[in-house]
Amino acid sequence: MALDAETLNQLLDTVRRYVDERLIPLEEQVSRDDRIPDEIPAEMAEMGLFGISIPEAYGGLGLTMGEEARVMMELGRASPAFRSLIGTNVGIGSQGIVIDGTEEQKQAYLPRLASGELVGSFCLTEPEAGSDAQSVRTSARKDGNGWILNGTKRFITNSSRAGVLTVMARSDPDAPGSSGITAFLVDAKSPGISIGRPYRKMGQQGTHVADIVFEDVRVPADAVVGGVEGRGFKTAMKVLDRGRIHLSGVCVGIARRLIEESLRYATERKQFGSRIADFQLVQAMLADCQTEMYAARSMTLDAAALYDAAGKAPMEAACCKYYASEMVGRVADRAVQIHGGAGYMAEYAVERFYRDVRLFRIYEGTSQIQQIVIARNMVKAWTDGG
Structure with missing residues (x-):
């Protein structure tokens, strides 16, 4: 059920103030450390x-x-590392359970995920299975009353940080394509699980990604999401639908921040005796940023x-994720251009965001995957109509 307008506006205002007063001042520290x-x-x-x-019935x-x-x-106006934290x-860490989990699984995991006591991770991508998730x-091999995972x-x-992993594994090696993939809820502390060293990345410092290796990891029969074998790929696709709209909202928030930074700089910086905001070619870049951000917001x-x-x-989720992620890359590029030489310097936020936003065109499905889906x-x- 949707919130009433007053409650929603209070929530948005609270997040907005938290971003401005708490998160933005921490951005440089998070990036450095x-x-x-x-x-x-x-x-x-x-x-x-x-x-x-997460539904209110489970504490969300x-x-x-x-x-x-x-x-x-609103949250997207701060460094994307903060958004990635939640x-x-x-x-993807909770929605597989929300959408397809059994009532017992929902009761066991969702309240702790909603409170932040438990962190969930989604394990789909592999060295040889990224865009080709099938x-x-x-x-996943049956063993007595449970399963053994390797990969x-x-x-x-x-x-x-994760306490529970939603793991996509091939439970039926003879089934074609996606029909042999099952989703499992796995305790991250299970014997046989090892986590690699976090990758050094182009951007989004403060967000940590690493490989997870499963070596003869034993999980009980009730770890199968929804208790249904062979439905894992379908669960993953349902989760990605929502995630793509979510990330589109993040891209819009970052674009807003980049526009704010560009306006601040353009109205303060003077060249040839005038603010650069008064130069028509700079105005054109600002106008393009605003127009594309507004289009992405409306689509989302x-x-x-x-x-x-x-x-x-x-289709619509893929459309807005494709457009919004490409849009924020163009806005970041213009923001650096508006800042000129200063935009290439790490002391300005636009330099960091320029690197941060590159990832949005890759995860939750690359731009090329979105084109195929569309x-x-x-x-x-x-x-079908014909």
């Missing part, structure tokens, strides 16, 4: 941010997709409304 201060997770948990997408805020997107547009609990090689998962966000809210109405919006849905709709 590659670490978010310990007190921040507790503060975000107190605000309920770990559970915004139970926001609609449209409300969640608007919260992300991102797996809000999205090529999962991690194996390696790559680039797993929040892996070092529209896709969110469709998702809330139908419980899915695969086109396939177009062809299917045309064929």
